[in-house]
Amino acid sequence: MVTTFHEAGYREYGKKCLNTFLEKWPEDVELIVYAEDVDVEETAPNLTVLDHTAVLPKLIEFRNRFGSHPFANGFSPLGDGKFDFLWDAIRFTNKVFAVTDAIRRTKGVADQLIWLDADTITHSPVPSSFLDKLAPRETQLATYLNRKNYPECGWVGYNLNHEFIDEFARRFDEIYLSGEFLEIQESHDSYIFWKIVQDMEREGLATFYFIGDSTTVGHVFINSELGAYLDHLKGPRKAMGQSQARDLKVKRKESWWKNTGS
Structure with missing residues (x-):
């Protein structure tokens, strides 16, 4: 598994992610953390x-090239002068370059690499059989949470044995390093991931394993199979410490969900 966070993120949610991982995941699953200017205590x-500054030279190259570009820093290219995460490539490329580096580091060592957002809590013990069930196989390059619009990329499982996994990583890097992201409708990692998925499907290079819901645009993570073991504290849920009852569209039987607020 791989994730990343900075100092503030580590204190706010990263420690909970690490501690619940170490407590509730199988001991034979390794977690790789790309830490930005923070000393991890665990x-x-x-x-x-x-x-991450030492091991992600492509991230540093990207920041040097586009660090002062307004459309790479959350300012809308629509001309309204408003900030929106949809164009905050500087923020989201921490994740992108961590993923592509981790793919190259773990290929040949593991069969599956799981990206997990660091604002995720593991609330129940994760069985190895569950991870095996969700693992992409054969022509499936990745497992992801599909939605009615672009994917929710809080969880993505990559098939490290896929013949085009290196090509996927190359495309993910190059869309940002080349500046192509500035010409795409949205530049956050989930939208760029979706573009690559669509391109590779159209070219016949890969298929993908969907675990989300193509009819919704909401909090698909906790309403998928993942909700039985994990809670993704997106946005204001970080301060609350838990997703809320209104986020649930399916009935959950796990004890974690019995005390959710409205």
Whole structure:
């Protein structure tokens, strides 16, 4: 598994992500953390912490090239002068370059690499059989949470044995490094991921395993199979410490969900 966070994120939610991972995931699953300017206090045999400034040269190259570009920093190219995360590529490329680096590091060592957003809590023990069930196989390059619009990329499982996994990583890097992201409708990682998925499907290079809901645009993560073990604290849910009852569109039987607020 791989994730990333900065100092403030580590204090606000990253520690909970790490501690619940270490407590409730199988011990043979390794977690790789790309830490930005933060000393991670947790230690474990299956926890590897990397200094993202030292190990992600493509991220540094991207920041040097586009760090002052307004349309890479959340300012809308629509000309209204408003900030919107849809165009905050500088923020989201921390994730992109961590994913592509982790793909290259773990290919040949593991069969599956799971990206998990660091604002995710594991509330119930995760069985190995569950991870095996969700693992993409054969022509499936990745497992992801599909929605009515672009995917929810809080969880993405990558098939490290896929013949075009390196090509996927190359495209993810290059869309940002080349500046192509400035010509795409939205530039956050989920939208760019979706573009690559669509292109690779159309070209016949890969298929994908969907675990979301093509009829919704809401909080699809906790309403999928993942909700039985995980809670994704998107946006204001971080301060609340839990997703809310109104977020649930399916009935959940796990004890974690019995005390959700309205």
